Amino acid sequence: MAAPDKENAEPDREIGEIVGKLAQPGELEPAERRKLxxxxxxxxxxxxxKARKSGESRGRWLADVFLSIAPRIPIRDLRTLSEHHHGLTGEQLADDLVRTAQKATMTVGAIGGALAAAEFAAPPLLLSAPAQLVAETIVVAAIEVKLLAELHEVYGVRVEGTGTQRAVAFTAAWARQRGIDPFAPATVTLAIGAATKTALRNRLLKVMGRHLTTLGPFLTGAVAGGALNRAATKRLGEAIRNDLRGKQTLPTPGKRAVDADPGPKQLDP
Known part of the structure; x- marks a missing residue:
């Protein structure tokens, strides 16, 4: 019985590693990003x-894939965030995080849209377009979950638990497009209930549906994909920041970050 588990774990590990690299802001050359x-x-x-053969719906499969890789999304602590953003703190740091995430999802949308446009121009290759859109959806979701989690660091709204528990909580919050209330245990402990799975599935399908507009000739897909992703990430950032303001006083990147974690933090697999 161990063999099937190993067989399923290997692709998930590879997908998680690739998504982790693509979710990192500004560290890849365009050619390498396209290759990944x-x-x-x-x-x-x-x-x-495999999911189609087993009769699993695309939405459910997509949600399961994302939940399996969510713990591999690299989340930085407050001190590391400040160091990576030229010493910024508070609202200025939050501004910069949102701008960086907007640029990242815009880049993914432009690359995905350009590839989809090329496939649109070559009908025999059109069958591969859905996989490209799924990949773009997964990466954009990962970038936005990373943004959401790091905004919680900036505003000092600490989410307790193991790396996997925190990853699930942040993913659930992304599905609802809301911040996490650390004083409401249900937002964390019940984060993976049936209602949240449905919300995640619907959110991922909505993102993928948005990316269907990239299936256009020439460079229209690249332009549309980049612009739509940028606008959606900006809306998410505004919604999460409005939710987190007032829940806890903005911390400084000194004492809390050092006491809680002296180095860069990544969610445990």
Whole structure:
């Protein structure tokens, strides 16, 4: 019985590693980013074929894939965030985080849209377009979950638990487009209930539906994909910041970050 588990774990690990790299802001050359997005699309296409054979719906499969890789999304603590953003703190740091995330999702949308546009121009390759859109959806979701989690660090709204528990809580919050209330245990302990799974599935399908507009000729897909992603990430950032303001006083990147975690933090697999 161990063999099937190992067989399923290997693709998930590869997908998680690729998404983790693509979610990092500004550390990849465009050519490398395109290459990784293509590899991700191939890996996801293989998983989608298995899901179809087993009769699993695309939405449910997509949600399961994202939940499996969420713990691999790299989340920085407050001190590290400040160091990576030229010593900024408070609202200025939050501004910069949102701008960086907007640029990242815009880049993914432009790359995905350009690739989809190329496939649109070559009908025999159009069958691979859905895998490309799924890959873009997964990466955009990962970037936005990372943004949401790091905004919680900036505003001092600490979410307790293991790396996996925190990853699930942040993913659930992203599905609802809301911040987490640390004083309401249900927002964390019951984060993976049936209602939240449904919300996550619907949110991912909504993002993927948005990316269907990238299936256009020439560069219209690239323009549309980048612009739509940028606007959506900006709305998310505004909604989460409005939610988190007032829940706890903005901390400084000194004492809390050092006491809680002396170095860069990544969610445990």
């Amino acid at each position: 997005l293509g590899r991700l699309a191939q890996s996801l296409a293989a998983g989608a074929r």
